[in-house]
Amino acid sequence: MDTTLSDPMVDRLLDGRYAVESRLARGGMASVYLATDTRLDRRVAVKVMHPGLAEDPDFVARFNREARASARLSHPDIVAVYDQGEDDGQAFLVMEYVPGATLRAVLRDRGRLTAAEALAVMDHVLAALGAAHEAGLVHRDVKPENVLVTADGRVKVADFGLARAIAGNHLTVADGALLGSPAYLAPEQVRDGTADARTDVYAAGIMLFELLTGRTPYAGEHAVAIANQRLSEDVPPPSSIASGVPAELDALVLAATAREPDDRPADAGALHRSMVAVRNRLDLHGAVPALPTAATTALIAPRQQDTLVVEPADPVAPVKRKRRRRRGLIALAIVLVLALLASGAGWYLAVGRYTTTPSVLDLNRNAAITKLRHAGLKAAWLPSVYSSTVGAGLVAVQRPGPGHDVRKGATVSLALSRGPDHVPNLRRMTVAEATAALKSAQLKIGATTQAYSSSVATGRIIESNPSAGAEITPGTAVSVVVSKGPPPVTVPDVHGKPVGTATSILTNLGLQVTRTDRFSDTVDAGIVMSSSPGPGATLSKGATVNLVVSKGPQLFQVPDVTGMKIDRAIQVIEQAGFRANPQRAYPGGPGKVFRQSPGGKQPKGTIIELDYF
Secondary structure (H helix, E strand, O other): OOHHHHOOOOOOEEOOOEEEEEEEEEOOOEEEEEEEEOOOOEEEEEEEEOHHHHOOHHHHHHHHHHHHHHHOOOOOOEOOEEEEEEEOOEEEEEEEOOOEEEHHHHHHHHOOOOHHHHHHHHHHHHHHHHHHHHOOOOOOOOOHHHEEEEOOOOEEEOOOOOOOOOOOOOEEOOOOOEEEOHHHOOHHHHHHOOOOHHHHHHHHHHHHHHHHHOOOOOOOOOHHHHHHHOOOOOOOOHHHOOOOOOHHHHHHHHHHOOOOHHHOOOOHHHHHHHHHHHHHHHOOOOOOOOOOOOOOOOOOOOOOOOOOOOOOOOOOHHHHHHHHHHHHHHHHHHHHHHHHHHHHHHHHHHHHOEEEOOOOOOOEHHHHHHHHHHOOOEEEEOOOEOOOOOOOOEEEEEEOOOOOEEEOOOEEEEEEEOOOOEOOOOOOOOHHHHHHHHHHOOOEEEEEEEEOOOOOOOOOEEEEEOOOOOEOOOOOEEEEEEEOOOOEEEOOOOOOOEHHHHHHHHHHOOOEEEEEEEOOOOOOOOEEEEEEOOOOOEEEOOOEEEEEEEOOOOOEEOOOOOOOEHHHHHHHHHHOOOEEEEEEOOOOOOOEEEEEEOOOEEOOOOEEEEEEO
């Protein structure tokens, strides 16, 4: 149902001039309507205060006073205020009609913006807030709901200086003065209700955080819990929530959202200048994000959803009786089905789940698999075996054998025949082990010779003649070559070489390498200072050479001074034995370090660059 059809404001002519056409949005304080200014023949947005609030003279006076103050603003990034008046006891405000969507709708569609898109939006928002601050006005409710985005890429800020008495998402102090939206409140607004240009700077910093991460930094079960968190917790860097956020944008957000107002930029103009410097430095020049599909204009809070309650009709007695008879038939059917299922389950458990293994002996691999599959069984393959009775490539082993009862789907293990016996693989066996293996194959050990081998351990067989796998007549002698171990190696001189090069030289000779690292003021890090055993020593392959490698000068940990005031950071760096090189990134900040380089461990006297804002 279209709620605008029952809205008494629709089709009404306000002040004999503004023809109301339809409702655009409804909030806790007022509703916004699309209207036509019949004198100038232009579309406008008319905000009409709710009747309950219009009965409060103080609230009406405040509404009118702040509306007149907002009308003084003239800036391309601010929703213009054209007129203000009263009609039949209802206060209204006439504003520029901006077709598009709120920034909140864009965020709902996108989740988060790129850094370039976020800065493109904030360029307009901060320009608008800067113009307001220069005119002596404080917005006090900066949030995505009050930022409008048009299809052609324009950005406009709405609701300058308007007190917002909306329950739930807004807070008020004891005398009823509005503090703002909980997610964007500055600590001083929560603490004592004060607000100046720096509270708008704080809210703008929270908005930039949300554009970069897709969420606000604080969360809680109710508005007071959300608001109170900022009294004891700093806003985290956006990069700790979302990847790809540059450190300069972290610093910009942290400067704008400092808990103490004096640590923030003085007003939106100062924050805008800092943001432009950062954008130019990072070359993040992007466009305002495109509107989501089916975007709608919303100048104040989104309209609330209506709740529809449907009461069930009272059941009558005949229906109850039919339902009881139906339940009885259903119960009888269930009993019959369960009985059939139990009978079938008994047959399956006793007989139906078993089958008998067919014989697949003397079949080739594919024929054996097919026959087992037809019997509802699977094949698993064992290593092939020698057989003097089964031809090569045919099944010689079947486990379990033919005629066994097994469950359907069971696995039958099979092994293919390799044909007649062959010389077993004697490589890496001892002579005693080879003798036993040959005896099992009805063969015998023959001549034994020795040779060096880098791959076979001493006393193990390198090769046999005939070689492994060769067909052989039973009783034939098989000669073997036994390893004497690797040939000896002369240690080369690797002094003064990079440790990687020295290691490659030694390992290519078949030597093992270990290393001992030591500090040295004369030898560069990673260079070999000496070896043990030294050059010229004769070793067996596989022996170990220890390399003494320079670690270079001794390094010391650079203190982490990020977040410190620059004067204190310089003092800490120099007390640790390093030299500080302070670099101011851009004006407008509280003078805190947001990045240092290099970090980690460095030699004493290293110059540490300190970037601060």
